[in-house]
Amino acid sequence: xxxxxxxxxxxxxxxxxxxxxxxxxxxxxxxxxxxxxxxxxxxxxxxxxxxxxxxxxxxxxxxxxxxxxxxxxxxxxxxxxxxxxxxxxxxxxxxxxxxxxxxxxxxxxxxxxxxxxxxxxxxxxxxxxxxxxxxxxxxxxxxxxxxxxxxxxxxxxxxxxxxxxxxxxxxxxxxxxxxxxxxxxxxxxxxxxxxxxxxxxxxxxxxxxxxxxxxxxxxxxxxxxxxxxxxxxxxxxxxxxxxxxxxxxxxxxxxxxxxxxxxxxxxxxxxxxxxxxxxxxxxxxxxxxxxxxxxxxxxxxxxxxxxxxxxxxxxxxxxxxxxxxxxxxxxxxx
Ligand code: TRP
Numbered sequence: 001x002x003x004x005x006x007x008x009x010x011x012x013x014x015x016x017x018x019x020x021x022x023x024x025x026x027x028x029x030x031x032x033x034x035x036x037x038x039x040x041x042x043x044x045x046x047x048x049x050x051x052x053x054x055x056x057x058x059x060x061x062x063x064x065x066x067x068x069x070x071x072x073x074x075x076x077x078x079x080x081x082x083x084x085x086x087x088x089x090x091x092x093x094x095x096x097x098x099x100x101x102x103x104x105x106x107x108x109x110x111x112x113x114x115x116x117x118x119x120x121x122x123x124x125x126x127x128x129x130x131x132x133x134x135x136x137x138x139x140x141x142x143x144x145x146x147x148x149x150x151x152x153x154x155x156x157x158x159x160x161x162x163x164x165x166x167x168x169x170x171x172x173x174x175x176x177x178x179x180x181x182x183x184x185x186x187x188x189x190x191x192x193x194x195x196x197x198x199x200x201x202x203x204x205x206x207x208x209x210x211x212x213x214x215x216x217x218x219x220x221x222x223x224x225x226x227x228x229x230x231x232x233x234x235x236x237x238x239x240x241x242x243x244x245x246x247x248x249x250x251x252x253x254x255x256x257x258x259x260x261x262x263x264x265x266x267x268x269x270x271x272x273x274x275x276x277x278x279x280x281x282x283x284x285x286x287x288x289x290x291x292x293x294x295x296x297x298x299x300x301x302x303x304x305x306x307x308x309x310x311x312x313x314x315x316x317x318x319x320x321x322x323x324x325x326x327x328x329x330x331x332x333x334x
Contacts (some may be wrong), residue, residue, distance in 0.1 A: 008178075
């Protein structure tokens with residue numbers, strides 16, 4: 001088996017990425033790109049498992065690419081492209097639909113959450129979404145997959161599918177079993193209004209999240225209004241167990257200032273949350289607003305963004321086509 005390490009990750013083109021996407025994914029993507037071959041894909045085929053307005057989908061794909069670049073991804077180092085541009089994703093996902101089992105998909109908790117109470121009305125695409133995700137990863141024989149904790153179950157499914165393919169077609173080690181890279185400290189940035197929910201684009205109140213394109217003023221207002229706690233900052237993590245909003249602010253501060261949690265608590269215990277909020281707002285403004293400005297600037301030049309996608313597509317296609325040729329051969333497709 002080839003020992004080469006290949007990183008693959010996918011981001012849904014929701015547009016308007018936020019602090020959760022930045023701390024939970026993009027920052028890590030950037031640090032990986034100087035260590036391994038990295039492939040970062042804007043997963044438009046996953047997006048359409050729930051209805052997307054066509055014009056918005058296009059806009060959101062470009063906005064996601066702009067956010068990648070503004071956060072520091074370098075198209076000379078990483079392969080950056082959109083999923084639908086490489087037809088191998090759809091082709092391999094069909095083959096894997098025939099390897100994956102109905103019983104496996106029935107256990108996926110994200111489908112249950114997303115399909116809601118009326119599962120009969122969910123698209124078939126939403127149901128087999130995890131098989132497409134396995135195809136994304138296996139098409140490049142990726143070995144490492146940076147994902148949020150919510151994608152862990154899907155990644156385990158990808159491993160099961162890879163293993164079953166290797167067994168069924170008698171080709172041990174053909175697909176490497178992809179390893180998740182889940183960030184320990186900050187697997188989840190939570191909503192500023194409800195510390196038990198993930199920060200999300202779909203939460204109604206804009207005060208629940210810091211968008212990468214927020215102005216300094218907006219960031220300061222949102223942090224000021226964020227839920228915290230009426231008591232002073234405690235000296236131990238244990239005292240924060242039932243205070244998810246307070247813990248979330250401390251977590252974000254620790255992550256973005258690169259000071260570990262214990263040290264933050266050491267420095268701040270006994271102070272009011274307003275002290276933490278002032279510091280947090282300052283550091284967020286200095287790290288996030290330049291990224292927001294860069295995103296806006298990049299969005300002015302659509303042809304530049306399209307050219308980056310095209311170049312990424314070319315590079316991704318070379319790997320995908322070579323692997324697909326061997327996959328077809330294994331399966332017995334002429
Ligand atoms: N399902 C992932 C999410 O919603 C996105 C995704 C699609 C992905 N394909 C992938 C992530 C392959 C990692 C690897 O976050």
